[in-house]
Amino acid sequence: MLFASKARQAPGMTLEGILGPNDRLDQAPGMRAEQPEAMCVCPDGQLLFSSGMRIHRLRAWGNQAELWAAFDRPVTALSCGADGLVAVGLEGGALKVLDPGGRPVEGWSVPSDLVSVTDCLFLSRDEIAVVDNGYRDDRDVLSVAPWDETAGGKVVVIHRSGEPRVLARGLHCPMGIAPDLSGGFIVSQLERADLVDASGRALQPGYPGYLGRIRRTDTGYVMACLSRRDPLIEFLKNEEVFVADMKADLEPRYWISPRATPEFSHDFPIELGAARLFGDVKPWAPSFSYGLVIELDEKLMPVASAHSRANGSRHAICDVCSWNGELIAISRASSEILNLGRGSPMP
Numbered sequence: 001m002l003f004a005s006k007a008r009q010a011p012g013m014t015l016e017g018i019l020g021p022n023d024r025l026d027q028a029p030g031m032r033a034e035q036p037e038a039m040c041v042c043p044d045g046q047l048l049f050s051s052g053m054r055i056h057r058l059r060a061w062g063n064q065a066e067l068w069a070a071f072d073r074p075v076t077a078l079s080c081g082a083d084g085l086v087a088v089g090l091e092g093g094a095l096k097v098l099d100p101g102g103r104p105v106e107g108w109s110v111p112s113d114l115v116s117v118t119d120c121l122f123l124s125r126d127e128i129a130v131v132d133n134g135y136r137d138d139r140d141v142l143s144v145a146p147w148d149e150t151a152g153g154k155v156v157v158i159h160r161s162g163e164p165r166v167l168a169r170g171l172h173c174p175m176g177i178a179p180d181l182s183g184g185f186i187v188s189q190l191e192r193a194d195l196v197d198a199s200g201r202a203l204q205p206g207y208p209g210y211l212g213r214i215r216r217t218d219t220g221y222v223m224a225c226l227s228r229r230d231p232l233i234e235f236l237k238n239e240e241v242f243v244a245d246m247k248a249d250l251e252p253r254y255w256i257s258p259r260a261t262p263e264f265s266h267d268f269p270i271e272l273g274a275a276r277l278f279g280d281v282k283p284w285a286p287s288f289s290y291g292l293v294i295e296l297d298e299k300l301m302p303v304a305s306a307h308s309r310a311n312g313s314r315h316a317i318c319d320v321c322s323w324n325g326e327l328i329a330i331s332r333a334s335s336e337i338l339n340l341g342r343g344s345p346m347p
Contacts, residue, residue, distance in 0.1 A: 012206025050075035081122035089117030176213030
């Protein structure tokens, strides 16, 4: 084939069947939060979620959220251990460990070379796995990562006592981590749209979204997607000259890349010409932002999904978890905590 040397493997899954579009994210009950980013479930059943530089506690859906802890910089990741300790990622690659009452716990060896803490996971009472995607927090990861071949991400294990160790390196923009069934862990890679193990081996490739965090559930896993895989972006990856000119001449904000919000502007190329019909944004319109949650079985195959399409507002789902038998998701675009109920029905 003439162009075989330039071809890239296309995503294997499309938004059809179980992954077919619906409006479940837009129909879900929501709760406003300022700059929500991460959440975790405590052993006592309470939900912790970040709101800018603060962490709030929610005892039950519909209750008033209570302030649990505050910091001097935005929270980027949350994880709770079986004994109630909470690991808190902070902007700038920092990490703090708090006791169940929100008080700092000293003695944890946090490496100074962490760039950005995107997720964390308690491996035991005395060990925390930290995901570092390799991009500074002031960079627009959604814009940059699809056009960057650098695999600068890693997973580092920090200890209550003892030196940190690198558990996995050479990952391409890792975003989330979850325990697997064999005592290891699974890492989601944003642009590669796959789940990998500690060696970087793909466990399941070809998801139709730019992956955020992944969490264990009673029946398997649930995964947040920051946007859908865009066919135009995949096509342009074969056009090296065009991409080089785009990166040289434009700020990342204006690159043809996935976006966190469904905003429309005259200075965004490509999008406006096809996105509106008689002044309205149609659900099926081209859109570089999208809301998507994918439920997986224990073999990492999709079993259900929830969407917010081009005409919706609940895009950029950055975290999702199972709480009291219901799925709770964070929409970065609409600044909301969403209750998706007890799982999407099978089609």
